[in-house]
Amino acid sequence: MTGAQTLTLQQNDAPFREDPAQSFTLPARFYLDESIYKLEMEKIFKRSWWYAGHASQLPDVGDYLTTNIDEQSIFIVRDRENNLRAFYNVCQHRGHELVEGAGHTNVIVCPYHAWSYDLDGSLIGARNTAKMAGFSKCDFSLKPVGVEVFCGMVFINLDTNATSLAEQTGNLESEIRKYCPDADNLAFAQRDTYDVSCNWKVMIDNFLECYHCHTAHRDFVDLVDMKSYRSEVHGIYSSHISNAANSTENSAYTFEKGDVDFGFAGWFLWPNLTLWAYPGEANLSVLQMVPDGAGQTIEYQDWFVPDGKASKQLQEAMDYQKDTLQPEDIGLCESVQRGLKSNGYNQGRFVVDDDRSELSEHAVHHFQRLVAGALDAELDTPRAPSA
Numbered sequence: 001m002t003g004a005q006t007l008t009l010q011q012n013d014a015p016f017r018e019d020p021a022q023s024f025t026l027p028a029r030f031y032l033d034e035s036i037y038k039l040e041m042e043k044i045f046k047r048s049w050w051y052a053g054h055a056s057q058l059p060d061v062g063d064y065l066t067t068n069i070d071e072q073s074i075f076i077v078r079d080r081e082n083n084l085r086a087f088y089n090v091c092q093h094r095g096h097e098l099v100e101g102a103g104h105t106n107v108i109v110c111p112y113h114a115w116s117y118d119l120d121g122s123l124i125g126a127r128n129t130a131k132m133a134g135f136s137k138c139d140f141s142l143k144p145v146g147v148e149v150f151c152g153m154v155f156i157n158l159d160t161n162a163t164s165l166a167e168q169t170g171n172l173e174s175e176i177r178k179y180c181p182d183a184d185n186l187a188f189a190q191r192d193t194y195d196v197s198c199n200w201k202v203m204i205d206n207f208l209e210c211y212h213c214h215t216a217h218r219d220f221v222d223l224v225d226m227k228s229y230r231s232e233v234h235g236i237y238s239s240h241i242s243n244a245a246n247s248t249e250n251s252a253y254t255f256e257k258g259d260v261d262f263g264f265a266g267w268f269l270w271p272n273l274t275l276w277a278y279p280g281e282a283n284l285s286v287l288q289m290v291p292d293g294a295g296q297t298i299e300y301q302d303w304f305v306p307d308g309k310a311s312k313q314l315q316e317a318m319d320y321q322k323d324t325l326q327p328e329d330i331g332l333c334e335s336v337q338r339g340l341k342s343n344g345y346n347q348g349r350f351v352v353d354d355d356r357s358e359l360s361e362h363a364v365h366h367f368q369r370l371v372a373g374a375l376d377a378e379l380d381t382p383r384a385p386s387a
Contacts, residue, residue, distance in 0.1 A: 007036075007377040014347050016372060016379035020365035021352040026372065026379070028340040028347070031199040036375070037294040041070045044374045048271045049148065049155040049165045051288050052076055054304060056152065056187035057102065058084060062119060065102040067156065070291075074145050074156055075099050077108070079119040086147035086156045087121050092140040108142075117142055151176050151183050152304065153286065172237050172267065176275065179241070179265040182282035187308030192322050194299040196330050198337035200272055200291040201371065203299065206333050207266070207274050207287075208238065208363040211351060216328055219320065223253075223279070224264040229358035233366040236270035240363070253316035255280030268363070270370055278317045282306055285321075295337060301326075 009015065010027070017023035030036055052067040053076065064077040066089060073089035075098065089097050096112035099105070107124070108117040116125035121142035129135045146157040148165045151173055155165050166173065177183055196203065206212070210229055213221055228243035242263040255278075265277040272289045283305050290298040301321065305314050339345055350361045372379055 007039075007375055007379075009379055009381070012346055013379070015381065016368070016377075018369070018380070020350045020362045023350055023365055024347040025350060025364075026201075026347070026368045028345060030371070031201055031337065031340050032294055034294045037199075037291065039375055040291070040371075043376075044271050044371070045069050045291070046072070047157075047159045047162065047374075049157050049162070049168070051273050051286055052086075052147075052154045052156050053102075054153055054188045054302065055084070055149050056304070056308060058154070060104065062104050062106050063102075064099055064105065066099060069156075069158060072158060073097060074158075076147060076154055076156065077105075077119055084147050084149065084154060085119070085121065086145040087142040088145060090143075091115055092123065092142065093126070115140075151284075152186060168236055169269070170235055170237075172234070172269065175239060175265075176267065176277075176284070180277045180282060180284050182306070183284060183304075185306060186282060186284055186304035187306070189303040189305045189308045189310050189314075190318070191303075192301045192318075192326075194301075194326060194330060196297045196299055196333060197295065198297060198333040199294055199340075200289040200297045201368075202333045202336050202340075203289045203297055203329070204268065204272065204274070204367055205364050206329055206336075208240070208268055208367055209361045210240070210358045211361055212332065213358070216332055217325060219324055226358050228263070230356065231358075231360065231363040232356075233363055236370065238268045238363045238366055240264075240266040240268070242358075253313070253320045255313050255317070268367065270367075271374075276321075278321075280313050280317065281311055283314055283317065285318075299326075 013027050014024035016026060046069060050069050053065045057065055058076065058078045061078050061080055061082060064075050066073060066075045074086055075089045076084055076086045079085050089099060091098055091110040091112065093110065093113055093115045096110050098108055098110055114127060115123065118124050121144060123137040123140045126137065146160065146162055148155050150165050213226065224242040230241060232239045263279055267275040269275065274287045276285045277283060285301055285303045287299060287301045290300065292298050303318055310318060350365045352362050353360050356362055
């Protein structure tokens, strides 16, 4: 199956329209085909802002952490000017990786031949090169990567020509600060990891609608006021907000009204990040869907709370997410992935109403439209036959 064939309408495909109320979903092969997955790595993930961690994980000069975008290992470090820098995690001598995980260092030293780099990426030591003709340390600095802090979160971008995240996201930062005004005082608390047998887009699709909430998430429906739940789409993100429920007593977890007393606020940020603010004390978390092949996803959920220490209330919220809501969603998504392989399915219709109510799937269409656009897919009308 060639790239040209996969990104245009095929014989059994219905059109993917600009209007969500008139559109069919993306064909199943977009969730199954390894060639499309590889195209996504090049056209989406290596050109978009990628969540790497939280600034609170890098408080001191020399603190670093690592992240991977497909096969590209990157590390972020706080330099001597107290700025964050990001570099490809590879020695410029023979290609050995420089650091692993997260930690602290005064000098970045390659474990292979001990070439050493300052925190600004410049080569400061290379044994047995002082008398080499034509050798200049300036030629072997680490290769930089774009880095940006957004509401305390650290993002990187492999595209050196990328527009800043702040510019791309419009009003997203002000929205987050409206619902989480204490965002600057939050710190990393914990990471929960999930291995899920489905395509990364299945998990994003699932987050972007609450059509399934009454059926699959009894406790979540008890936690929030579903009648007020609304999704709005904007550029490369969408907002998913509800009012406070009538009572702080519910089957998910008990909370007292406080910093976050509006109900639930969630956001999708292109391409693979969702952000959550639960009712109660100040909190923010990110759930990142990391593709691991066409049919596998690794999910990371990072929690940010005051001083990085969860109170009893916040711990109950975190436990609810980990022990109840996530298993519910993972079961749904893995079943969808199996169903996408069925000969009895290729596409469905988006359920969209004029009021864009809590049951409307217009935000799923918004995401799938971003995917199709990034991949230059022509799915609205068939191509004219070649002469």
